[in-house]
Amino acid sequence: MEKHSSTHERFIQTANNGKILANKCKNCGKIMLETMYYCSGCSKSDFELVEFPGIGTVVTHTIQAVAPEGFDDIKSYAWVVFKLKDAPISASGFLPGIKTPADLPIGSTVKVKGYDTKHGLTLEKQDL
Amino acid sequence: MVNNVCVLGAGSTKYGKLSESVIELGLDAAKNAIDSAGITPKDIQAGYISNVFGFADKQVHMAPVLMSNLGIPHVPGLTIESACGSGSVMFREAYANVAAGFYDCVLAVGVEKITHAGTTLSTTLFSYCSDFFYEGGNGASFPGLFASIARSYLTTYKATEEDLAHVAVKNHENGLLNPKAHIRKKITVDDVMNSPVVASPLKIYDCCPFSDGASAVILCTEEFAKKVGKNYMKVIGSGRGGSPAAVQSREDITTIPSTIIAAKQAYNMAGVTPKDIDFAEVHDCFTIAEIIDIEDLGFFEKGTGGVAAREGITRRNGEIPINPSGGLKSKGHPIGATGIGQVVEVFEQFTGAAGERTVKDAEIAMTHNFGATGASAAVHIFQKV
Numbered sequence: 001m002e003k004h005s006s007t008h009e010r011f012i013q014t015a016n017n018g019k020i021l022a023n024k025c026k027n028c029g030k031i032m033l034e035t036m037y038y039c040s041g042c043s044k045s046d047f048e049l050v051e052f053p054g055i056g057t058v059v060t061h062t063i064q065a066v067a068p069e070g071f072d073d074i075k076s077y078a079w080v081v082f083k084l085k086d087a088p089i090s091a092s093g094f095l096p097g098i099k100t101p102a103d104l105p106i107g108s109t110v111k112v113k114g115y116d117t118k119h120g121l122t123l124e125k126q127d128l
Numbered sequence: 129m130v131n132n133v134c135v136l137g138a139g140s141t142k143y144g145k146l147s148e149s150v151i152e153l154g155l156d157a158a159k160n161a162i163d164s165a166g167i168t169p170k171d172i173q174a175g176y177i178s179n180v181f182g183f184a185d186k187q188v189h190m191a192p193v194l195m196s197n198l199g200i201p202h203v204p205g206l207t208i209e210s211a212c213g214s215g216s217v218m219f220r221e222a223y224a225n226v227a228a229g230f231y232d233c234v235l236a237v238g239v240e241k242i243t244h245a246g247t248t249l250s251t252t253l254f255s256y257c258s259d260f261f262y263e264g265g266n267g268a269s270f271p272g273l274f275a276s277i278a279r280s281y282l283t284t285y286k287a288t289e290e291d292l293a294h295v296a297v298k299n300h301e302n303g304l305l306n307p308k309a310h311i312r313k314k315i316t317v318d319d320v321m322n323s324p325v326v327a328s329p330l331k332i333y334d335c336c337p338f339s340d341g342a343s344a345v346i347l348c349t350e351e352f353a354k355k356v357g358k359n360y361m362k363v364i365g366s367g368r369g370g371s372p373a374a375v376q377s378r379e380d381i382t383t384i385p386s387t388i389i390a391a392k393q394a395y396n397m398a399g400v401t402p403k404d405i406d407f408a409e410v411h412d413c414f415t416i417a418e419i420i421d422i423e424d425l426g427f428f429e430k431g432t433g434g435v436a437a438r439e440g441i442t443r444r445n446g447e448i449p450i451n452p453s454g455g456l457k458s459k460g461h462p463i464g465a466t467g468i469g470q471v472v473e474v475f476e477q478f479t480g481a482a483g484e485r486t487v488k489d490a491e492i493a494m495t496h497n498f499g500a501t502g503a504s505a506a507v508h509i510f511q512k513v
Contacts, residue, residue: 008261033377035261040372060283060381062275064267064327069252071267079268081276081376092376094267101328106283120266 007035010049015115018054020084020091023047031087054112055126056082059090061104070118078103080123082110093121130229131349134360135510137165138475143341143460144310150185150241154194157342157465158237162198165346166358169198172346173231175205176222178214178238179464181253182207185241194237211257212413213499214238215343215467216506222347223366223508232352238469239342240462250338257500259374271335271414273375273501275327278416280381282329284431287419289329291434293320295415296333296457298443303454305485310339310460334415339460343469359479364492365400365509367393373503384502387424391496394507395426398492402426405509406490407449407477409470411498412456418442421496422450425507449487452477467497467506478512 011034014021021034026048030041038045061080071077071094078098083090093112096119098104109126116122139160141153148156154177162169175198177191187193191205210217215238222236242250251271255264263273281287297317303309320333353360369389372378378385395401402425410425412418419433427448428436436442442450453459453473456466474493476482487493491512498505 060276060280062268062272062279062327062330064269064272064275065325066247066251066269066271066327067267068255068264068269069248072248074267077267079263079266079272079276081381090376092262092266092268092374101279106279121262 011035012115014051015054015112015121018112018114019051020054020112022050022052022087022089024050031089033089033091052084052087056084056110058082058104058106058108058110060106063098063101080110091121093123094119095123095125129227131227133223133226133363134348134350134353135345135363135471135475136348136353136356136358136360137161137167137346138344138472139164140308140343140469140472141341142308143339143462145243146340150179150182150187150239151190151193151197153241153340153342154190154237154239155197157239157344158194158198158235161235161344161346166356167233167346169200171233172200172203172235174225174234175203176218176234176236177205177207178209178218178468179207179240180209180211180214181240181242184245184253210504211499212461212463213467213497213504213506214464215469216495216497216508217368217467217499217504219467219471219508220366220368220506223363226347226349233346233348235344236347236468237342237344238465238467240464241340243338243340262374262376269327271327271330274414274416275330276375277381277501278329281416281420284382285434287434290317290321291438292334292415292419293317294437295412295418296320298437299412299451299455299457302444302452302485303458305483306454306459309454309458310337311458330414330416336413336456336461339462341460341462341465343465343472345468345471345475360513361475361478362511362513363508364511365394365398367391367397367507369505371502373500375501382420383430384420384424384498384505386498386502386505387421387496387507390505390507391425394509398509400492400509404492405448405494406492407452407487408494408496409451409453409455409473410496412451413461415457418450418455425494425496444485444487452485452487467495470495470497471508474510478510
């Protein structure tokens with residue numbers, strides 16, 4: 001199979017360095033995740049790639065009793081939406097080891113650990 | 129638009145764990161709708177089918193198979209997929225084609241067959257309806273996605289898990305009166321609160337079931353309906369909207385933009401406001417969804433949907449009855465069929481076929497159905513004739 005550098009691959013490579021890859025629109029300055037092909041603000045497609053530290057605060061999360069296939073080997077995890085500390089965007093990922101909502105209060109700090117081929121964007125809780 | 133569009137006939141199979149194949153279910157509902165309309169298959173000029181997981185029952189390209197088995201193989205068919213919103217999105221396409229004058233009479237069938245796949249596989253297949261790179265691929269299930277929305281809502285507004293439970297109790301109360309409902313069981317707030325957690329903070333009674341089932345309606349021009357001479361209802365408003373596919377990309381997780389956009393279009397087209405709606409069938413795949421829906425549709429101020437549920441305002445005899453059919457929660461959620469099933473409920477309400485669950489003196493009603501976490505939505509408004 002021919003191999004091209006896809007938006008997903010670039011996002012994954014950056015995540016493996018603990019960062020989130022974003023597009024900054026050269027026309028209007030709006031920042032959005034790197035998988036966007038056109039700016040959601042002005043519809044232009046001329047972007048500057050920007051790497052942001054993969055650190056953010058938990059906006060919401062859930063802990064599921066029934067996991068989709070591929071995640072049933074994990075005893076307990078949270079699926080987390082977090083707002084990046086240094087960018088006006090949110091991302092979501094997989095955070096193992098969370099057993100109850102009390103383990104992860106809204107506003108907790110999480111950081112990107114990497115991108116796991118089986119479990120996707122993997123997070124870890126950061127104790128401040 | 130060239131034509132006023134009507135719904136002339138409607139029918140559903142029972143919803144639940146069913147033994148028939150996806151094609152048999154679709155055909156059973158289609159026959160019910162054709163017979164209800166007082167027409168024959170020869171009157172049908174096009175077929176619209178909504179389905180999501182046909183491959184799970186070894187059948188895609190479903191429209192020609194259904195049309196062939198209805199004895200009208202030369203009539204064109206189209207299969208449409210828009211996750212859990214497939215039925216209403218398909219209804220809109222059928223509506224638009226009749227309104228535009230391409231056809232005088234069409235068949236719209238929504239169908240799903242999934243329960244044989246079991247819970248884990250079904251949970252996995254449903255996760256493919258999310259923005260998979262960001263959601264399903266990171267371990268989010270659909271209960272999980274709505275649970276994250278619920279947590280955000282409960283954190284933002286003065287609402288409680290008990291408020292969510294009141295939605296479930298009310299919809300089960302309505303579903304008890306629906307002979308075709310998947311789950312006909314009276315429950316209490318305590319039952320909901322003590323039921324097992326599926327995805328925190330949602331418990332099993334906050335979640336709709338996986339269901340099999342099919343629903344069908346006949347859409348036609350008003351001229352055609354008058355010629356046939358049977359009861360019909362008018363489609364007076366139709367709207368479609370979209371939202372960012374991934375929950376993470378929404379500015380406000382506690383609202384669903386596609387609902388607001390679609391509702392605005394439908395209200396404007398119908399020339400009515402939320403106060404004119406006598407009842408609504410809304411997308412309550414999870415209890416939190418109904419609370420957000422009734423706010424986004426303009427029935428209640430933002431943040432007060434939970435109060436409405438708690439105070440009984442949305443009960444069948446309340447100020448604005450929501451989901452008199454039992455909703456997805458109790459009637460069931462065969463995802464390709466759900467949007468059409470809502471239209472069937474309105475038709476039965478308006479033609480005296482809803483029995484004990486009839487909403488008194490209703491003349492204008494709404495259906496609201498969305499796909500995934502609201503990435504796509506359609507709203508329709510109907511008038512009794």
